[in-house]
Each structure stands twice: as structure tokens, then as C-alpha cells.
Amino acid sequence: MTEEMNLETVGSYNEGDRVTGKVTKIEDKSVTVEITGAPFDGVIPISELSSLHIEKAEDAVAEGDELELIIMKVEEETYVLSKRKVDAEDAWDSLEEKFNNKVTIETEVRDVVKGGLVVDLGVRGFIPASLVEDHFVESFDDYKGRMMTFKIVEMDKEKNRLILSHRAVLQEEKSSKKEEIMDSLKEGQVLEGTVQRLASFGAFVDIGGVDGLVHISQLAHDHVEKVSDVLKEGDKVNVKVLSVDRDAERISLSIKDTLPGPWEGLESKAPVGSTLEGTVRRLVSYGAFVEVFPGVEGLVHISRISHQHIGTPHEVLKEGQQVNVKVLDVNPDEKRLSLSIKDLVEKEDDSNTSYGDYEMPEEASGFSLSDVIGDQLKKFSE
Structure with a gap:
């Protein structure tokens, strides 16, 4: 190849151009690529292989892989290439569409870092610990490699910032299920539920994805002083639907009405x-x-x-x-x-009944009370 042809060929490949290359050699910190139609090979530094941190180049590519790349720099008989930038450019357009349409994304958790999880969507996506689940998680160690679903909650292409949430997916699923359950509930229906939480005024019972309240007055036929006297969290109970307020999303339940009445038998x-x-x-x-x-x-x-x-x-x-x-x-x-x-109670004997402080004299036997009193008054007057 003449110098003139070489310069002409080199001149057709500029910084920022996209090229197709085939991986021919992998080292720990770089990858050698044969570029279609180019006079010499290119090199991809390990930092330009992926949006995520990787320890070895072989973790990202394999020999023989066909890659879309961007020329970052043209050096003497070498092109410095980036796979990461191509992935990011392609990814942002797709991610923006998913964000605008609130599409759920399924992908693998690539790493667990301080404060949350990391995924690779062509760009590095971060899931803060508070957005992983809808409940507290002690450790995320076993999340690496797990396939999970996410919603994009924040994105900024200029700052290369992509925040996702698995909790949002769970909440959306629960909301959808809650609507379905609310629509299916009917007053008088008897269901099995699980006691979720106790309060001073009653107990909240999960009836298949939605909670209803059993007021303390509806726990038992007899008087209940404390809810914890008759229930504990996790108890399986039968409940009767008393009322459903779909606008306020409130469900009133009764355990008492599912129990045999105290008057039965x-x-x-x-x-x-x-x-x-x-x-x-x-x-x-x-x-x-x-x-x-x-x-x-x-x-x-x-x-x-x-x-x-x-x-x-x-x-x-x-x-x-x-x-x-x-x-x-x-x-x-x-x-x-x-x-x-x-x-x-035995009736008391009233044969010796007294009338005030006056006691009936023995000689009055056979006389009426008026006769006795009249006789005594006559004696007093004499």
C-alpha cells in the first residue's frame, strides 16, 4: 500500500465516525479490533468497553464479536475506539421513549453497590436502596444476577444520569390488583384474610392484595378490651364484608359476623x-x-x-x-x-312484722289492729 493511498484511506475515518469492527485480540485492559476497510487496527481501552466498571476486558466481549464503535481519536497507525459511547447513544433514544411511555423494563442486576443496585441498559442505571422494594431489606447481597423489572423515574442525558425503581413496579401492580379486588367485592361476602397490623381501634386484614378494617366492636360477640387479646399479626381469619367505599378505598370487615352467634342453641x-x-x-x-x-x-x-x-x-x-x-x-x-x-331467695318470715316502733301485744290476738289501737288510746285518755 502506497503512502498516498494510506493517507487517503486514513483521511476517510475521522473522530466521531461510527465503524464496524471485529475483535481479534483481548488483553486484560484493552481489546484489539480489525476495522472494516481501515488501513490499520483499532484499540478499545477497558474503560470504553462498558458503562459499568469491569475488571477484565473479557468480561465484556469475546474474540470474533462484531461491534459497532465510535472513533474517539486517530493516533499513529491506531484508532482509539469506544463501544460504550455507541451503546449510550443507542440507549438514550430507546430509554427516553420508555420513560415517556412509562414502559416497564426487565433486566439483570449487574452489581450491588453502596446505596443500591446497578444495571446496564447501554448506560449505567442506578436503583437507590429505597426504590428496590416496597419493604425494608436488610441486605442486597443476593440481588446480583437477579432478573428484575424497573420503571425509569429520572433521566438526564447531559449528566449521564439514569435512576430506576422496582418499587414503582410493585406499587403499580398492587394498585391495579387493588382496583380489581375493590370492583369484585360485595357486601355480605365472606373471605379469608391475614391480619396485617393491629391498632387500638381494630385490626387491618389483607384480603388478597387490599386491606380492610375490622373495628374492635366487630372482633367478637363479647366485649373486647384490647385488640391484641384476641388477634396477632399473621393470624388467618374469616371476615365478612360490611361495606365498600370505592371512592375512599375503604373496606369495613367483621370477624364477629362469621362466628356462631351467642344466642344460637x-x-x-x-x-x-x-x-x-x-x-x-x-x-x-x-x-x-x-x-x-x-x-x-x-x-x-x-x-x-x-x-x-x-x-x-x-x-x-x-x-x-x-x-x-x-x-x-x-x-x-x-x-x-x-x-x-x-x-x-327464700322469702323472709313476716309473721312478727312490726309496724313502726309499736309491737303488737299478746292480748291483741284475735283483734284487728284498729281495735287494739282504739283500746290503747282509751287507756291513755283515762
């Missing part, structure tokens, strides 16, 4: 004439409500509290008091239970 537990022990829960003007089973209260009418006449139940009873009661009537369908306290 009450005739066998509390037959008429039987004696039960109960607790006075409420006092009203017409009687006292006594709880004999969890969630079952019966009424002791004021006339069935004491053999003696009383003005109000408060005269002889107090809330929280333990009492024995006799079952007078049971009506589970109407949830009515009639009880008596006085039927279990």
Missing part, C-alpha cells in the same frame, strides 16, 4: 328453670340486665329482683355485681331472656 345452654351465674351489666328503671354468657344478656324485671318492694334496682344491685339468676323464659329468635333473682 341457647335453649340447651339455658333451659327454663335452670340456674345461672351472671354479672349485672346495666341498671335501668324497670330492671337489671345480667350477662349470663359472652354476648348474652337477660332482663331481671324490677318485680323479680326482691321479695320486698323496691323503688329502683339501684337500691339492691350495682353494676359489675355477680348474681345467681333463674331462667324464666328463652326466645333466641328475638334475643330475649327473662330472668329472676328473687326466685332463688
Whole structure:
């Protein structure tokens, strides 16, 4: 080849030109490439092989690979080439389209670094630790090499900045699933769920990708003081859908309504004439409500509290008091239970009843009270 031809050929390849080359030799820190139509070979420094840091050139290419390259510099009988710049130029256009259309990208995690994960999308993509999952992750060591899906959340070509998020993909999936579940829910439906979180006012239960609230009043038929007394996180429970507010995305659930009612089979537990022990829960003007089973209260009418006449139940009873009661009537369908306290208490002997401070004299036997009083008044007047 003459010098004139060589210069002419060299002159047709300028800095910034794209060329096609074939890898002919790989060393630790560089790759030799035979460029189609060029008078001499080119070299790719290891720093120009990939947007990611690599320890050896063979980690990025293999002998015989056909590569698209950019001429960075023309030196004496050598072209300094870059594969990284070609990859980046091609990648940015594709990435911008994916970003604008909110397309999900699936790729391999190439490295785990301080603060997050790194992927190679033609340009280096970074996933901050806070955007990897929708929950706290102690260590990302086993994420390297894992195939994952991402959304681009930030990109700046001028600064070569590309930020991605796997959490955004998860949230989008959950949102879509939540809408689907919300649309399928119907009042009265009974589902299985998992207790996710306890609060002072109730428990949040996951029913397949969406959480509903079981208010503390809907946990059991009897009174619940603390939610943690009856539930713990992770418990599997059956729940009934009470209401669905699709606009506010609120679901009200009940565990209580899936449990056997306290009034079911009450005739066998509390037959008429039987004696039960109960607790006075409420006092009203017409009687006292006594709880004999969890969630079952019966009424002791004021006339069935004491053999003696009383003005109000408060005269002889107090809330929280333990009492024995006799079952007078049971009506589970109407949830009515009639009880008596006085039927279990012997009536006091009133044969020696006194009237005020005056005691009936023995000689008054057989006389009426008016006769006795009249006779005594006559004695006093004399």
C-alpha cells in the first residue's frame, strides 16, 4: 500500500465516525479490533468497553464479536475506539421513549453497590436502596444476577444520569390488583384474610392484595378490651364484608359476623328453670340486665329482683355485681331472656312484722289492729 493511498484511506475515518469492527485480540485492559476497510487496527481501552466498571476486558466481549464503535481519536497507525459511547447513544433514544411511555423494563442486576443496585441498559442505571422494594431489606447481597423489572423515574442525558425503581413496579401492580379486588367485592361476602397490623381501634386484614378494617366492636360477640387479646399479626381469619367505599378505598370487615352467634342453641345452654351465674351489666328503671354468657344478656324485671318492694334496682344491685339468676323464659329468635333473682331467695318470715316502733301485744290476738289501737288510746285518755 502506497503512502498516498494510506493517507487517503486514513483521511476517510475521522473522530466521531461510527465503524464496524471485529475483535481479534483481548488483553486484560484493552481489546484489539480489525476495522472494516481501515488501513490499520483499532484499540478499545477497558474503560470504553462498558458503562459499568469491569475488571477484565473479557468480561465484556469475546474474540470474533462484531461491534459497532465510535472513533474517539486517530493516533499513529491506531484508532482509539469506544463501544460504550455507541451503546449510550443507542440507549438514550430507546430509554427516553420508555420513560415517556412509562414502559416497564426487565433486566439483570449487574452489581450491588453502596446505596443500591446497578444495571446496564447501554448506560449505567442506578436503583437507590429505597426504590428496590416496597419493604425494608436488610441486605442486597443476593440481588446480583437477579432478573428484575424497573420503571425509569429520572433521566438526564447531559449528566449521564439514569435512576430506576422496582418499587414503582410493585406499587403499580398492587394498585391495579387493588382496583380489581375493590370492583369484585360485595357486601355480605365472606373471605379469608391475614391480619396485617393491629391498632387500638381494630385490626387491618389483607384480603388478597387490599386491606380492610375490622373495628374492635366487630372482633367478637363479647366485649373486647384490647385488640391484641384476641388477634396477632399473621393470624388467618374469616371476615365478612360490611361495606365498600370505592371512592375512599375503604373496606369495613367483621370477624364477629362469621362466628356462631351467642344466642344460637341457647335453649340447651339455658333451659327454663335452670340456674345461672351472671354479672349485672346495666341498671335501668324497670330492671337489671345480667350477662349470663359472652354476648348474652337477660332482663331481671324490677318485680323479680326482691321479695320486698323496691323503688329502683339501684337500691339492691350495682353494676359489675355477680348474681345467681333463674331462667324464666328463652326466645333466641328475638334475643330475649327473662330472668329472676328473687326466685332463688327464700322469702323472709313476716309473721312478727312490726309496724313502726309499736309491737303488737299478746292480748291483741284475735283483734284487728284498729281495735287494739282504739283500746290503747282509751287507756291513755283515762
